[in-house]
Structures are given as structure tokens and as C-alpha cells.
Amino acid sequence: MGETRMMYSKATLRANKPPRKGYQGVLSYKDEGGVWREKRHVLKATTKTDAKLELARWREEMEEKAGTMGDPSLKGVGIAVADYVDGIVDELEASGQVEAATVRSYHGSARYIRFAFSEVKMGELTPEQVREWEQGMVADGYSSSTIIKTHNLLKQAMKRAVERDVIPKNPLNTVRPPKRKKKNPGINALDGNARARILGLLGQMEATRITVAAQIALYTGMREGEICGLKWSDLDLQNGQLWVRRSIALGEGGAYEKLPKTDRVRDVVYPQTLACILKEWRATQKEEFLGEGEPWTADEFVLGTPSAYLHPSVLSRSWATLARSFGVKGTAGRLPTFHDLRHTWATMFLAAGGDVKTAASNLGHAKASMTLDVYASCDPDAKRRAADIVERAMLPHGA
Incomplete structure (x- = not known):
């Protein structure tokens, strides 16, 4: 040495x-x-x-x-x-x-x-x-x-x-870190009844950045950072399509803009129900900007204020408060986090017969195999339906 x-x-x-x-x-x-x-x-x-x-x-x-x-x-x-x-x-x-x-x-x-x-x-x-x-x-x-x-x-x-010959050997070679533990193991998606209840409650409330964000997540499966980074110029409200071009991430120095998780821009389609919600919210936001004497342009953040975008941690905490007030729990028996709304979209789409590649594209997964790994067994009724399919297939024709 x-x-x-x-x-x-x-x-x-x-x-x-x-x-x-x-x-x-x-x-x-x-x-x-x-x-x-x-x-x-x-x-x-x-x-x-x-x-x-x-x-x-x-x-x-x-x-x-x-x-x-x-x-x-x-x-x-x-x-x-x-x-x-x-x-x-x-x-x-x-x-x-x-x-x-x-x-x-x-x-x-x-x-x-x-x-x-x-x-x-x-x-x-x-x-x-x-x-x-x-x-x-x-x-x-x-x-x-x-x-x-x-x-x-x-x-x-x-x-x-x-x-670099600073020390003779690495003192961490014989040290094993603690095993990684999942804080909330399992997918905690909302089933059909819970989805209907939450959508009904959100629809009865006055539109806010948090209620609109929750509805975007339920209808698109987008991540919270991506929703916070969404601008009106990214949306085609007429055809029900949007483009995920950026995400608001959290770092040591606070929140900052970055590319989506896979560093690729992707398009996401959504139903006219959400398009109507967004049109009404856009009108509300324009009035808010006007009331503060600020000009409104299509380059504004969908959930933003005249001065800034919505912070992802604010979104998560505010949704947690709202979820507690709703009292609706997911399939794992816990109150749904904001990220669980993304899981809800994925499980609902796949359970309804949606193809895996489309789900992966909407979710922003690099590979369809990732979508399968996460969501293949999260539908509680999937195995029962599989058993019914096998039983019908085993019956002789005409029986």
C-alpha cells in the first residue's frame, strides 16, 4: 500500500x-x-x-x-x-x-x-x-x-x-444495516363501495385544491408530485387528455421541480367527469387570481396559487385530515393515504379488464412487469373469479 x-x-x-x-x-x-x-x-x-x-x-x-x-x-x-x-x-x-x-x-x-x-x-x-x-x-x-x-x-x-489508501479496510464490510420494513404493508386501495362514498362526499363539498387533487388521483392514477406539477397548458379538456411533464419533488432544501419519475413525458387519458370538474375548478381559480389582482394564464399550476405551486407534503397532510373526517377505509383496513388513491385507480382499472400495458403507461411505470408485480394479486375478488372461470371451462360443452 x-x-x-x-x-x-x-x-x-x-x-x-x-x-x-x-x-x-x-x-x-x-x-x-x-x-x-x-x-x-x-x-x-x-x-x-x-x-x-x-x-x-x-x-x-x-x-x-x-x-x-x-x-x-x-x-x-x-x-x-x-x-x-x-x-x-x-x-x-x-x-x-x-x-x-x-x-x-x-x-x-x-x-x-x-x-x-x-x-x-x-x-x-x-x-x-x-x-x-x-x-x-x-x-x-x-x-x-x-x-x-x-x-x-x-x-x-x-x-x-x-x-485511495486513506484507510486499510472498510469498517462497514462486516456491518449489516437493519432489514427494510414496510410501514404499511400491502396495497390499501378503495373497493367499489368506498370509491363511490368518497367520490360522493368530494362532490358535495366546495371545490378546493385538495378535493380537486383527490379527484384527479382517483380518475388518473397520477402521483401526488405529478399532480402538484400539473399546469393548465398540459391539459386538453376537450378530448380528456393530459401530459405529465414535470413533478414537484422534496429535497433537503425544500420542494423543487423535476422531470417525472421515469424522466419521460407521458400522456394520460381521463373521463369527461373529471374534465367537467377541472373546467369548473379553472373558473374558480381564475376568479381567485382576479380577486388578488393577479393575471391568470394557461401556464399556471392547476393546483397553484398566484405565488406558488401546491407543496406535495401539504397535499398529503391535508388529504390525511380529510380522510379521517370521511372515516372510509381501504382494503387493508387503514385510512387511505393520498398515494392509496393512485393504487385505487390501478386496481379498479385492472379489475375491470383493463390491459396491463395501458395501466403501466398511465401510471408511469417503466415496464408492464412492474405493474404486474405490484397489482397482480391486490384485487380481493380476482382469485374467486379465476376459480369460477376454471370451473366453467371444465364443464362439458352444452352442460
Whole structure:
């Protein structure tokens, strides 16, 4: 194994102060006395994307140089685990090879690592410390999904540290994260009676962003983020068709616009019942905008206000309150979440004889097999109908 690799804790991109254009890179590290220091470098790139790539290359060069020339920057084994992980996340972000949503997720996971290992050095981290930390997260009520994501980020960072000769072996190789648990196992769709009751209750209420969103979900199977990202220009109310072009996603910095989950624009058809609901809601929204002195255009979000789109978490929480007031439960015996309305559309469509490929297209699944995996056995009457079909087929003709 070669010399210990140096590691800068953080690489930051900063725009030059006007009137000077361009960017400069800043590398942060602690000296031997534990005092934070910085190294600066004027970058040649003129665009932010190119500057991020140049910054990553400069950081790589400086760390290589530090590893062979005895730079006073903090050595890899002596850097705090949390600082090293932050540095790896910064590298991934600067590379441009990781989706923005994934980077946001990494930053969120890195906060848990900082809370636990801000004082633990890279050369001191042990499997026992990691196990104790993860067991503590379980005891504190963190979801298995959160713990697994954080575990995977830490393991990935330690793997890179081994590849760079920062540490001799990955302390997470012998640590298994907790098994993933489904908070609400099983599809909790609404059966025919529950669907009719909820649609009836929604129809009797004054139209709001939440009631309209629920009806869109029931009639189309769209995700909450996609519904929040829907604009009037995406709808053809005359022919009952819409295009899913964007979604409102949640990240560490809050909500933001992104492409749909499969990164593909898709079209969804819907019945005239929903078209009438949307036409009435459009008239209501126009009046609201006019009352606030704001112009209305077809580029407005269907569920938006003059100032913003509807936040997906607001939609989910508001629907939960409404569902409790309705008291209607799904096939799994629980109050339906907003996402369960999507499940309801899928189970209803397939149970009524709709083909799987059309269901997958409407739902935005990459493959029809995914739709089958999720919904093939969620219709409670499907097996009984299958038994009846077999019995009829077994009877002799004319019987």
C-alpha cells in the first residue's frame, strides 16, 4: 500500500466578485493544530457546470500532490469521518454524474453521519461503533429506509477511502444495516363501495385544491408530485387528455421541480367527469387570481396559487385530515393515504379488464412487469373469479 492519501474536507465553488467574471475554487482543511485553513485557485471555466468539473479535477490534483509531497493538509486517517463523507458528497455533486435529487438525499444522510461521527477520525472508526450507532437510530424511531440510506452512503465513502489508501479496510464490510420494513404493508386501495362514498362526499363539498387533487388521483392514477406539477397548458379538456411533464419533488432544501419519475413525458387519458370538474375548478381559480389582482394564464399550476405551486407534503397532510373526517377505509383496513388513491385507480382499472400495458403507461411505470408485480394479486375478488372461470371451462360443452 502506498503513502497515506491526503484529503481536503470540503471543496467550494465561489463566483468572483464583480466586475471580475468567472469562478474560483476553495479547498478547506485543518492544519496540524486543528485550525481551519483554505487554499484558493482561480478557475479558467466560464460556466458553472464546467467550473464544477474543473474544481473536482483541481481537488484531485492537490490531493495527489499532498499525498506524495507531505502537504500540511490533514491526512486521510486523521480527518473526521463526517468531514470525509461531506467531501465525497461534494465530489459526486461536482462531477455532474449524479442526479440532483440523489445529491440532496446524500446531503440529508450526511447530516446523520455528522451528528454521530463529527469527532471520530477516519483511522479510528470501527464496526462496533457503526453497529451501536445504527441500533441507536432504530431505538430512536428512525425508519429502516433512512438508516439504510445513511448506512449505504457511509459504506460508499469508506470504500472510496480504501481505494485511495486513506484507510486499510472498510469498517462497514462486516456491518449489516437493519432489514427494510414496510410501514404499511400491502396495497390499501378503495373497493367499489368506498370509491363511490368518497367520490360522493368530494362532490358535495366546495371545490378546493385538495378535493380537486383527490379527484384527479382517483380518475388518473397520477402521483401526488405529478399532480402538484400539473399546469393548465398540459391539459386538453376537450378530448380528456393530459401530459405529465414535470413533478414537484422534496429535497433537503425544500420542494423543487423535476422531470417525472421515469424522466419521460407521458400522456394520460381521463373521463369527461373529471374534465367537467377541472373546467369548473379553472373558473374558480381564475376568479381567485382576479380577486388578488393577479393575471391568470394557461401556464399556471392547476393546483397553484398566484405565488406558488401546491407543496406535495401539504397535499398529503391535508388529504390525511380529510380522510379521517370521511372515516372510509381501504382494503387493508387503514385510512387511505393520498398515494392509496393512485393504487385505487390501478386496481379498479385492472379489475375491470383493463390491459396491463395501458395501466403501466398511465401510471408511469417503466415496464408492464412492474405493474404486474405490484397489482397482480391486490384485487380481493380476482382469485374467486379465476376459480369460477376454471370451473366453467371444465364443464362439458352444452352442460
